[in-house]
Amino acid sequence: MGRLVMKFGGTSVADIDRIRNVALHVKREVEAGNEVAVVVSAMAGRTDELVDLCRQASADYDRREYDSIVATGEQVTSGLLAIVLQDMGIKARSWTGWQVQVKTNSAASAARISEIDSERLADEMAAGQVCVIAGFQGVSPENRITTLGRGGSDTSAVALAAALEARCDIYTDVDGVYTTDPRIVKQAKKLSRISYEEMLEMASLGAKVLQTRSVELAMVYKVPLQVRSSFDPPNDIPVVPGNNFGPGTLVCDEELIVEQEVVSGIAYSRDEAKVTVRHVKDKPGISAAIFRPLADANISVDMIVQNVSPDGEFANVTFTVMVNDLDTAVSVLESNKEKIGFESLESAPNVTKVSIVGIGMRSHAGVAATMFDTLASHGINILAITTSEIKTSVLIDEDYTELALRSLHTVYDLDAA
Amino acid sequence: MGRLVMKFGGTSVADIDRIRNVALHVKREVEAGNEVAVVVSAMAGRTDELVDLCRQASADYDRREYDSIVATGEQVTSGLLAIVLQDMGIKARSWTGWQVQVKTNSAASAARISEIDSERLADEMAAGQVCVIAGFQGVSPENRITTLGRGGSDTSAVALAAALEARCDIYTDVDGVYTTDPRIVKQAKKLSRISYEEMLEMASLGAKVLQTRSVELAMVYKVPLQVRSSFDPPNDIPVVPGNNFGPGTLVCDEELIVEQEVVSGIAYSRDEAKVTVRHVKDKPGISAAIFRPLADANISVDMIVQNVSPDGEFANVTFTVMVNDLDTAVSVLESNKEKIGFESLESAPNVTKVSIVGIGMRSHAGVAATMFDTLASHGINILAITTSEIKTSVLIDEDYTELALRSLHTVYDLDAA
Numbered sequence: 055m056g057r058l059v060m061k062f063g064g065t066s067v068a069d070i071d072r073i074r075n076v077a078l079h080v081k082r083e084v085e086a087g088n089e090v091a092v093v094v095s096a097m098a099g100r101t102d103e104l105v106d107l108c109r110q111a112s113a114d115y116d117r118r119e120y121d122s123i124v125a126t127g128e129q130v131t132s133g134l135l136a137i138v139l140q141d142m143g144i145k146a147r148s149w150t151g152w153q154v155q156v157k158t159n160s161a162a163s164a165a166r167i168s169e170i171d172s173e174r175l176a177d178e179m180a181a182g183q184v185c186v187i188a189g190f191q192g193v194s195p196e197n198r199i200t201t202l203g204r205g206g207s208d209t210s211a212v213a214l215a216a217a218l219e220a221r222c223d224i225y226t227d228v229d230g231v232y233t234t235d236p237r238i239v240k241q242a243k244k245l246s247r248i249s250y251e252e253m254l255e256m257a258s259l260g261a262k263v264l265q266t267r268s269v270e271l272a273m274v275y276k277v278p279l280q281v282r283s284s285f286d287p288p289n290d291i292p293v294v295p296g297n298n299f300g301p302g303t304l305v306c307d308e309e310l311i312v313e314q315e316v317v318s319g320i321a322y323s324r325d326e327a328k329v330t331v332r333h334v335k336d337k338p339g340i341s342a343a344i345f346r347p348l349a350d351a352n353i354s355v356d357m358i359v360q361n362v363s364p365d366g367e368f369a370n371v372t373f374t375v376m377v378n379d380l381d382t383a384v385s386v387l388e389s390n391k392e393k394i395g396f397e398s399l400e401s402a403p404n405v406t407k408v409s410i411v412g413i414g415m416r417s418h419a420g421v422a423a424t425m426f427d428t429l430a431s432h433g434i435n436i437l438a439i440t441t442s443e444i445k446t447s448v449l450i451d452e453d454y455t456e457l458a459l460r461s462l463h464t465v466y467d468l469d470a471a
Numbered sequence: 472m473g474r475l476v477m478k479f480g481g482t483s484v485a486d487i488d489r490i491r492n493v494a495l496h497v498k499r500e501v502e503a504g505n506e507v508a509v510v511v512s513a514m515a516g517r518t519d520e521l522v523d524l525c526r527q528a529s530a531d532y533d534r535r536e537y538d539s540i541v542a543t544g545e546q547v548t549s550g551l552l553a554i555v556l557q558d559m560g561i562k563a564r565s566w567t568g569w570q571v572q573v574k575t576n577s578a579a580s581a582a583r584i585s586e587i588d589s590e591r592l593a594d595e596m597a598a599g600q601v602c603v604i605a606g607f608q609g610v611s612p613e614n615r616i617t618t619l620g621r622g623g624s625d626t627s628a629v630a631l632a633a634a635l636e637a638r639c640d641i642y643t644d645v646d647g648v649y650t651t652d653p654r655i656v657k658q659a660k661k662l663s664r665i666s667y668e669e670m671l672e673m674a675s676l677g678a679k680v681l682q683t684r685s686v687e688l689a690m691v692y693k694v695p696l697q698v699r700s701s702f703d704p705p706n707d708i709p710v711v712p713g714n715n716f717g718p719g720t721l722v723c724d725e726e727l728i729v730e731q732e733v734v735s736g737i738a739y740s741r742d743e744a745k746v747t748v749r750h751v752k753d754k755p756g757i758s759a760a761i762f763r764p765l766a767d768a769n770i771s772v773d774m775i776v777q778n779v780s781p782d783g784e785f786a787n788v789t790f791t792v793m794v795n796d797l798d799t800a801v802s803v804l805e806s807n808k809e810k811i812g813f814e815s816l817e818s819a820p821n822v823t824k825v826s827i828v829g830i831g832m833r834s835h836a837g838v839a840a841t842m843f844d845t846l847a848s849h850g851i852n853i854l855a856i857t858t859s860e861i862k863t864s865v866l867i868d869e870d871y872t873e874l875a876l877r878s879l880h881t882v883y884d885l886d887a888a
């Protein structure tokens with residue numbers, strides 16, 4: 055049946071009972087004839103405990119030491135899953151990042167994978183061993199333990215699948231990718247397939263099912279990626295002959311999606327904050343004067359809107375930053391007030407970015423216009439707009455989030471029958 | 472001032488405050504001009520938690536996976552201590568067993584060190600880096616993580632000191648080696664020096680200050696070993712010029728001990744249990760018939776006494792095993808009852824082995840006789856005796872433990888002035 059990388063997150067391996075459940079999923083795939091590698095996260099809560107110890111040790115801890123400390127979480131889980139699999143009669147062993155040789159650069163806590171020695175793993179898998187790999191970690195050229203940044207286990211899994219030329223099943227606490235957040239819109243539907251490009255937009259726009267980096271990697275290496283739930287009963291899911299894919303959502307090339315909707319999903323993010331710089335002189339270089347100091351302070355700016363006064367002499371510049379960066383952004387601007395020459399600053403943390411995403415938008419006119427009309431007809435004011443080829447995002451007052459999502463979900467025909 | 476390996480056990484690194492205290496001890500030695508490596512155990516309790524997870528995963532867990540899981544405890548401590556040292560302005564980094572290359576054989580959970588690549592460490596230490604090394608662990612020829620067995624961090628420290636040609640300070644929760652257990656005998660004195668041979672006997676006879684293997688290793692490689700308390704105030708102890716050794720107990724070559732006592736210390740162990748095999752035929756091969764099946768069941772037998780009946784035809788054989796092995800020993804013998812041909816078995820877990828230890832016993836006659844007299848005069852019955860060149864051990868009823876220790880401590884002039 056081919057090679058398969060299965061990835062299980064922290065809540066799926068939170069205790070030994072859940073690890074047993076994970077092992078049953080693995081067993082099902084082994085018995086279906088697959089060669090299986092498993093990538094695991096730390097048991098839920100353990101990473102936070104370890105981070106807390108680092109912080110207690112020093113507010114300004116060495117990130118290389120942090121990596122060595124935090125990487126132990128995944129190491130423990132991989133050993134425990136190997137033991138449980140063996141207990142079920144399945145040949146298995148654990149592998150740390152350095153044992154596999156998941157080679158990364160030296161960027162502690164934010165390392166990028168450069169190469170994976172997959173030959174040894176491939177041999178072991180061919181010989182019937184389930185390779186249980188500690189996710190989120192690698193080894194630097196200096197032979198130190200590195201981590202890939204939070205959520206990096208998804209990236210580990212996809213990178214391994216790429217190296218092993220395997221497909222990749224990401225098991226999580228939801229059973230797939232939905233048209234929008236089902237906690238807000240009851241009629242949200244699970245998508246059976248979604249293209250890499252769309253998933254990438256959804257992920258970066260706030261849908262927290264998959265990490266953006268892992269989707270990018272899957273897209274580049276054409277790794278078929280399935281999102282499914284580890285809480286599904288592991289033995290009730292028959293493996294359909296000729297179809298390796300189960301009941302989750304498949305993230306794949308757009309050619310593999312037969313019935314393409316115009317809008318596939320609606321994402322939202324409450325992590326944005328709005329800043330307005332009032333009454334600046336509208337002259338060349340003014341944007342640079344505002345945004346250069348923010349860039350120097352390592353603050354990412356997302357949406358930007360500029361309104362020029364009727365006489366063309368002054369402008370108001372509005373933009374969004376991550377809500378965590380808001381205080382820093384304001385103080386950076388205040389300390390450059392004279393240089394920029396603005397009259398006043400306004401900031402608002404209580405805004406939401408709502409986005410419609412769909413590959414069909416490329417070939418259909420009027421999709422964005424429908425969005426604006428719909429919001430207007432519900433009395434929702436649009437504070438800013440950005441677009442790309444396959445998405446349109448608007449910034450609205452946070453209080454209107456649910457109303458916006460529900461009305462857009464209906465107007466784009468996404469409500470479940 | 473030379474090279475120094477400092478070792479801190481689990482209670483000394485139980486939380487971040489205690490790790491800070493450890494760092495102050497390290498700082499003192501660095502500021503005195505020493506090149507320092509530090510070996511640390513897991514934070515108190517963590518190893519037990521990890522062992523418990525393994526047991527939950529399977530009653531019959533793979534010891535190689537156990538090693539990979541349990542070794543994370545020391546890895547976390549080494550990282551945390553490195554962070555705390557850096558925070559105090561001391562150059563430091565952590566090293567796992569595989570990073571150092573503490574090479575061991577493949578015996579999972581009971582690995583023996585074969586070689587340590589000390590060159591890299593020596594270079595780093597010479598360049599002013601404190602090397603914080605995760606104790607208890609190494610790496611097998613198959614590149615898997617191994618552990619040295621419980622208490623193995625002492626062994627790690629001594630092996631590193633041997634490889635680095637350094638002296639070794641073992642910090643623990645007691646401030647040295649005492650003539651006997653001060654919790655039982657109030658007059659017990661701290662020894663300023665004790666020979667390797669005596670310490671080895673004391674350790675194997677139940678004095679739990681140092682692990683037997685680490686003392687053996689120190690003796691073979693002539694590593695000067697100091698036992699001292701991590702709870703001493705780290706800054707109040709001046710480093711005496713010309714004397715690298717502080718206020719603990721120095722374990723060293725006997726030539727370095729000027730005033731040699733006849734008896735240096737009195738050890739005891741409650742971990743023994745007594746088995747008597749009654750009424751076996753006293754013929755050649757009977758000992759083998761009894762002890763071979765026990766050896767095959769991996770049970771160590773310590774003291775052996777054989778009493779032959781007046782007619783010389785039958786004998787009772789009494790011996791001791793570790794109390795944990797008692798049930799297995801009895802069932803092994805019962806299942807060989809016909810082959811051995813005994814009448815009945817008796818077993819008693821409530822016995823204590825009391826031992827006097829001293830290099831002076833080699834050259835002084837009558838030392839053991841004094842022991843027997845003293846015990847007899849206090850009405851204590853001796854159940855078995857074993858001797859070596861520098862120790863005499865007796866087995867007595869557990870109820871008499873304290874009385875025996877106190878009376879022997881007095882008769883050999885060990886009571887503190």
